[in-house]
Amino acid sequence: MITAERKPLEELIDYVKPFKRILLLGCNECVTVCAAGGRKEVGLLASGLQMALLKSGSNIEIKQHTLERQCDPEYVEELVPMIDGSEAILSMACGCGVQQLATRFKDKPVFPALNTQFMGASERQGVWAERCQGCGDCVLGITGGICPIARCAKQLMNGPCGGSTGGKCEVSEDVDCVWQLIWDRLKSLGQEDRYVDIMPAKDWRSGGGSGPRKIIREDLAE
Amino acid sequence: MKKFEPVIVAFCCHYCAYTAADMAGSQRLPYPANVKIIRVPCSGKVDALHIIKAFENGADGVYVAGCLEGDCHFKNGNEKAARRIDYVKKYLEEIGIESERLTMVTMSAGMGYRFAQTATEITEKIRKLGPSPIKTAITQ
Known part of the structure; x- marks a missing residue:
């Protein structure tokens, strides 16, 4: 999923201060799962903003709504009947959702309430860790299902650097050396030969090196 | 001037x-x-939203009272509540509400005296802090 964290309240207040009526918009997908921008967080932020603004002597009407997905135009269309009542939108979706709103509602200022972080997985309750960088040419089949692109600070493709000590990365003692993890896993699978194969220099064009990426499915696209 | 009487919301665990x-x-x-x-x-059922809404609706202080450590009827709801309280305290500071207005306390079912004492102590603490800045802002 895409993970995100709420921006500091102070920054959000600066965004919404010039307006009298705003729409605070949550998203039911990834940001709900990582407890950053779902219905509950919309309620918390609306109350927090309202109180902080009251303290500074201003009063803004905050309408709350949460869409099934902010990154799909079909769901964004739901906002059409209610959008006129608001002067601006504060979106609690990831950057994709914010941009979808800005594209659909050209005359409305749209502000992000979250800092979108990374594509991650849940390690345990309340902890999310980066697992994928969307490089467009997945190597997990060679690396025992553990990604050296997302989990190595240097994105090394052929084994660890000299900073790997006792299975930990030199970046931090809290970070596992991904190449140690890969080696341990390949060994337990009896696939050590995979480690010996040299991976060629990675072609980053599929990972965004050639500009913004797009997928077009001819059978689905209208 | 009318004497300030704080409004305190206590979320109390049933057990x-x-x-x-x-x-x-x-x-x-x-x-x-x-x-x-x-x-x-x-106490683990008390959500951040419940606490924030209490303050938004004029509470001067809020406390969550759960079971003694290790005695939660649902295993560890009180520990979850304590972590949540710490989280909400930070949010309160961000909003501009003194985090001392929110407290987590624990007691057993037999501690009637402790309940009365805690209620008295927290009421006095909030009385000293004065009205919540939100309540003050609403009345101005």
Whole structure:
């Protein structure tokens, strides 16, 4: 999923201060799962903003709504009947959702309430860790299902650097050396030969090196 | 000027703190009428939203009363509540509300005296802090 964290309240207040009526918009997908921008967080932020603004002597009407997905135009269309009542939108979706709103509602200022972080997985309750960088040419089949692109600070493709000590990365003692993890896993699978194969220099064009990426499915696209 | 009487919302776990409140009543132990008790199935059930809404609606102080450590009827709801309280305290500071207005306390079902004492102490603490800045802003 895409993970995100709420921006500091102070920054959000600066965004919404010039307006009298705003729409605070949550998203039911990834940001709900990582407890950053779902219905509950919309309620918390609306109350927090309202109180902080009251303290500074201003009063803004905050309408709350949460869409099934902010990154799909079909769901964004739901906002059409209610959008006129608001002067601006504060979106609690990831950057994709914010941009979808800005594209659909050209005359409305749209502000992000979250800092979108990374594509991650849940390690345990309340902890999310980066697992994928969307490089467009997945190597997990060679690396025992553990990604050296997302989990190595240097994105090394052929084994660890000299900073790997006792299975930990030199970046931090809290970070596992991904190449140690890969080696341990390949060994337990009896696939050590995979480690010996040299991976060629990675072609980053599929990972965004050639500009913004797009997928077009001819059978689905209208 | 009218004397300030704080409004305090106490989220009390059914199995311990709420029963302790009952115990305080049975023992005829007085505690301030400022404390408005909301019974919850477990302190771990108290959401950040409940606490924030209490402040938004004019509470001067909020406390969550759960079971003693290791005695939660639902295993560890009280520990979850304590972590949540720490999280909400930071949010309160961000909003501009003193985090001292929110407290987590624990007690067993038999601690009627402790319930009355806690209610009195928290009421006095909030009385000293004065009205919540939100309440002040609303009345201005």
